[in-house]
Amino acid sequence: MNTFFEKSVLSGCAIIVRGQPRGGPPPERQINLSNIRAGAMARRAAQGQPDTKDTPDEPWAFQAREFLRKKLIGKEVCFTVEIRTALGREYGMVYLGKDTTGENIAESLVNEGLATVRREGIRGNNPEQARLCELEDQAKSSKKGMWSEGGGTHTIRDIKYTIENPRNFVDSLHQKPINAIIEHVRDGSVVRALLLPDYYLVTVMLSGVKCPTFKREADVETPEPFAAEAKFFTESRLLQRDVQIILESCPNQIILGTILHPNGNITELLLKEGFARCVDWSMAVYTQGAEKLRAAERSAKERKVRIWKDYVAPTANLDQKDRQFVAKVMQVVNADAMVVKLNSGEYKTIHLSSIRPPRNEGEEKNKDKDKRFRPLYDIPYMFEAREFLRKKLIGKKVNVTVDYIRAATGPGEGTPAFPERTCATVTIGGINIAEALVSKGLATVIRYRQDDDQRSSHYDELLAAEARAIKNGKGLHSKKEVPIHRVADISGETQKAKQFFPFLQRAGRSEAVVEYVFSGSRLKLYMPKETCLITFLLAGIECPRSSRNLPGGMQVAEPFSDEAMLFTKELVLQREVEVEVESMDKAGNFIGWLHIEGVNLSVALVENALSKVHFTAERSAYYKTLVSAEDACRQRKEKIWANYEEKPVEEVVHVSEEKERVANYRPVYVTEIADTLHFYTQDVETGGQLESLMETMRAEIAAQPPVEGSYSARRGDYCIAKFADGEWYRARVEKVESPAKVHVFYIDYGNREVVSSTRLAAIPPAFSTRTLPAQATEYAFAFIQVPQDEDARADVVDCVVRDIQNSQCLLNVEYSGATCPHVTIQFGDTKDDVGLGLVKEGLVMVDVRKEKHLQKMVTEYLNSQESAKSARLNIWRYGDFRADDADEFGYSR
Template identity: 30%
Template sequence: MGVKTFKIGSAAGISNDRKSSSCSSTSKASQESANLPEPFPSPRIPPLGKKRLANVPPSDYSKMVLNQAKVKSVLSGDSLVLTSVENPDLERILSLAYCTSPHLRKEGDEPFAFQSRDALRKLVVGKVVQFQVLYQIPNTKREYGLVFLNDGTKLPEEMIKEGWLKLREDAGRKEDSESALQQLDALRLYEATARSEDKGLWQENGGRIEVQHDMGNPESFLDTWKGKTVDGLVERILSGDRMLVRLIVAPTQHIQVMTLVAGIRAPATERVNPSNGQTAPAEPFGNEARRFVEERLLQRNVKIHILGLSPQNQLIASVIHPKGTIAKFILEAGLARCTDFHSTLLGSDMATLREAEKRAQNAKLGLFKDHVVKNNGAGGSLEATVTKIFSADQIFVQNKAGVEKRINISSIRGPRPTESSEAPFRDEAKEFLRKRLIGKHVRISIDGSRPGTEDYDAKEVATVTLNDKNIGLQLVQEGWASVIRHRRDDTDRAPNYDDLLAAQEKAKEEKKGMWSGKAAKAKQYADASETVQKAKLHVGSLQRQKRIPAIVDFVKGGGRFVVLVPREGIKLNFVLAGIRAPKSARNPTDKSEPFGKEAHDLATRRLSQRDVEIDVYNTDKVGGFIGELYINKESFGKILVEEGYATVHQHSAEQSGNSKELLAAEKRAKDARKGLWADWDPSLDVEEEEEYQPANDDEVTQIKREKDYRDVIVTQVNDDGKLKLQIIGTGTSALETMMTQFKSFHLNPSNSTSLPGPPKAGDYVAAKFSEDDQWYRGRIRSNDRTAKEAEIVYIDYGNSEKIPWSRLRPLSQPQFSTQKLRPQAVDAILTLLQFPTDGDYMKEAISYLNHNIANRELVANVDYTAPDGTLYVTLFDTKSQNLNDSINNDIVALGLSMVPTKLKGWEKGFADVIKSLTQSQTEARQNRQGMWEYGDAYED
């Protein structure tokens, strides 16, 4: 007899039409489970009547074709599911000739049904065998035949010898060949021997097994079996991660349950919708995943390590093959993905599965054939200082270069304000993080990023560690943060994600933090600075205490703060005693005083959200508390003065008792020319302003006025009366030459480079002026990200405007830099003029200045240069003959300005000028000029 592998063909009784073929992957054989009634009659009822018996073709071994196939599974002790060796999708069922076995039934197995099937399973499943089809039932197309194993074992002969099969009562007919009848005689002899020896199903008792087809009460089942490993037998594979498993909990007690393979999610297979009968196609690699598991586990003995239940009460377990967990192997093949939902059940074993998945991703196998390995780029790790705690999951850090960025801690979320069960814990969670991180040096490992959009800023997620301790993990362990459930394709996650999930489960079990179920009482701080009266109620108590523990909640400026005093339950506005720090801009339209921003930045860097100590001395007129603030036992007022970012207010310092320390710090700042003292000249030390009282002629000490005449052009008059000047000379000549080159440079299309990113306040840029569409040097004063507009100050002319980002270019060319030629527009103030506060009079004054001095060549006497470089000037027409014939005097004479009542120290030396201006002012008042038209403007 020749041997050949079985194939589609009429000889096998199979149609060549693949859609209708019983060999297709959706054949009934592949859908039937071993626990269901078998597709042939019970041996107690002869399957063939006398009428049908004549239609069964007689058996003749000598004429039978020998085929080859692989045994996929066995349905019972007498039926096998065979697959083509060449094409595993092709299946056929072969029943062993002349015999029958007990039935496996859902309502209850017949005695020895499982043992009979198991004996055949152990002999043939997974093996390549040879078989002969002896006969076929015409109506059912069921094939009956013989099976030959490579070791010489023959079936059904071996099964009958061991007593696991019985011969059918109708076996053997006159039409059968002599060789067939001889074979039947041999089988009857084997059956008689097995019966006499009480083998197999011929035993008198012990053949009944109790099979339970569900878990009963899932929670009770889990209480009994969770964490235990049970012997199992895989009955059916539904998909790569889902199978029907027979749990052998005792020799005579089995439980069949649907089981999910822990740690993985495989794509769905082709399936029929029971509601409409339509076939839903398989997801990509769904059928391949099922076949992968079938080839390794179907009807194989496994170990089932029981872990938990799914939300649908399906069993979740590790399915362990003798070579290891099947989850690892299917992941390595790229036919499944890790699922985060099982991480807490698997614990440390989840890491092994993630490594397997990563290997498949790197090899681009299966589901990961298009996988792109995400590269966070160089500099994915940095050392930084925590400058601000924004929330329990967001912090601000600053690197060594002083660049600040916001960091979201990877894979965690602090208590959400929109969740009523979490919101009360927000302050506690934030405080937990503040105490551990603020001001500390941490390591930031970038795990992912999201580029900025019009609606959202760029976002970086990172693992934050302090002294090798993972901060995100600590937050989760204490119940102050929950773990984000990432999307399947979201790779921007913490590398210790599984540890975070496990920590969250433990925190929930121990009812920590926001899992306690007890709503925390939010800390309420009464505002002691809300009114002057409230401040007075608290100041006495605070004055009696020394070094009161406090927290700087907000930095308003270099010397002003909002401070929380936990033990008193109050918050207060706190002002540093004995010093004056320059004001910083509160919004983009404001202008900081010189070094106001630097003072503010230093205070923010050193004090924001820090634990400090305060001494309270007094209150001010608006409910603020005046006192001393200590950071790390050191006076911050002294620090600010020593850095040159504040001056000492001697009277206040003497009252506070810290004048000696502050004055010494100020002297060190002056000597080092720091900050405000960069251009300090001891001879021009500014005194406090004093009330000016006009003196009699004989009481005025005449001081010779310095003459420092300069030719100037007034290029800009601001709405507050301040000016921008160009000093005519080498600078303006160089500017003319530069502007010629500058315009030519920007006319060249090759130089039309846009800004590399959104501009920042303080940046120098090239800007296209809206009135003439020419390019000029400028500086960003403020920026509107929503409108994508920037306010530009043209540094060589002093005017400003708002223009779109599209009209900006980088000022990166060395030949046009401010180092090559400093900005030509300088700040100037008209000496000894105080403009009116009334809007109409102010507009009239500005209109006069624009019509009479703007864009004119004039002569300016520089009376004084302020520390920030601002020039105090008296302007003259080029034809003026004396110092009193000034434009300043003309403005006063027209009632457009007044002489100030309080003078700065240097102004007191200008007695002759003050006298002249006062005379002009007196005449203007008498003549009801300008602001004096309704009387004395000082009365307002």
């Protein structure tokens, strides 16, 4: 006697049983019931053999099979083998339960009229055979089953092995659960099912999953790892069970569905136990919720069961704080990438997982060879995608969940190199940004190999969002004409900039978006109303310059230039701002004021000790605020003012504190006129001391010449430099581009020069600025507006050079400026005011000052300006000073 579990019922008189599983699928045996015969089940013709035909059920065959199926499937049975044929077929008696005291299955079939007794060869001394004959006679008299009237033709099924149009068939069911019996399990995720009550025999593949399969080569079947276990898992739960099936889709004649059993959903169970993996292409049709499948698969991966025994998570090497964190979005790099700032202050580039930004499929075909290709504006929907992210995220805090790290790739044939990428799911307010982008048709979802686990943790939602976008014809999936952005890039285009300048200047405050930050005070702006890109320089300040490539080599960054650029980036990059355009330089760059949420960026840079006030700010409404902020930083000696030393009070005469103007002219010698119209002078009183120091210094150098090339120049150092006349002078290093290009300022004369380090040497201690302070003092003309246009300014500078350079004059300080005192200067012989003469000749305009004690001088200057107007001199040659004249000479209107 053997005890087994019932696996399946082949017919009314044949069953398959199996033992207890131990380390794998258990052995199976087919047992044929002795002494009885039930009707043969229907059989389909052999495929590829045209001579064979389908054979239908014999009467009552299906009912006999169903009787046994419902009684035995999944139950424990015992059996005795009475006969074993030469071919290995086994005949015996089967009992329901653990021993022969249980129900005799053959007797039950005969009693119900579902089987006949083989009476030939009956032995009279065999009580079991006699019992069967007795039961058969009772069934006949009771007209049960096959003994009922009518012959049983109504019990023959009309089995349909094929469906003419399976897609319509599936659609007609409207994804409603239908009753079925699982007739065969091919592998863990593919079954053969009998649909009731119409007897369609169909093959169903489980939606959303795939189990290991059995590969057949040259009639040899080789199972993939865990294929047999997966098949047994499904068989032991579903084979010949009553189930409900939801037929969900029929792509390429393959019917996809979900099998529901009272004890659970086999699809989810297979995933949870590590017998299957999720399949993207069929996941979309799974009606029970794709997130359940992903969760079940994730559980198996975490426990590393069965097919996932060697699984390593994409983020296994990351700490928890590196997997999930909150960060502030600082820049949208592309439609799928952004720069975020972590709580630690570190910056990190994040790529949105599993999506691809808009691409220009016909880039070479569509690209105008005479125009620079700009992806943001020239690739369809790239600008819309960037703008969606910019408006949604810039300056906001987001939740970042790292999904995987894409390793760096080297350049290949026709493929570029990519650095390592951190790919993550980014959410804000519970909204998945990638999903929102895809749903608007502004990005597409990447398709992966089935074994590629490096993908978004919300991959199914992305696929669903893309399906909605395609259905609704959104963005990239629209059949409408693609949007075209005709944006004029006038950065560095002087002629185009001149055309735009009057409009931007008259507009007052204009809306703009900061596209790029070159340095703390130099930006690239997109003007949406004017649909143009401009280079914008902040007015009123002098910001440290960043390093940059120049034709002669790399320009070294000035101290705090990087900090200033970072400050500007954090405050305004990709933000919506307002700008006031005041002027334009010769290179076509616009100059003005930039405001963001009520903050003036120029003022903010000065307040944070990252910029100095430029003298051009004096005419603006922000001058007092700028000077006040600068004074506060200077006193605290912050950042760029760290090494600042207060000048002696007597060097700067605070005229503004005087009740009346004091004319205290002193003799000076004008040594240098700068291109900015600033000039340098030496006090006549100390001229003798300088001459004496120079003679002594040169004599000492001649006696002990410095070793050529031994001096290493550093910015800010005092040194001696050999001028073009072959003589040595005291100097200060302003910038070092290379050993061959050192920018020096001659501290006693005010002129500048670029020299080789071989022409420099350390200054002897006896001749340092402690012995005699630097003799060149910088001044600016009072009551005069300096033309911004370089050509107009050059004309004024040439005139001043002819009049006063290398001559003795009289100088009086009128008021202080941002970088140096503003003065009036008189010719030494005639005592005529040099600045007033420039106004009279119509070379400059008057800068009107509001201080009461200066009004007499201002009035004199304005009267001279009116005279020049009347005489139509130089800038007044057209009579009234027109707007286009102001543009030409670089004055603000």
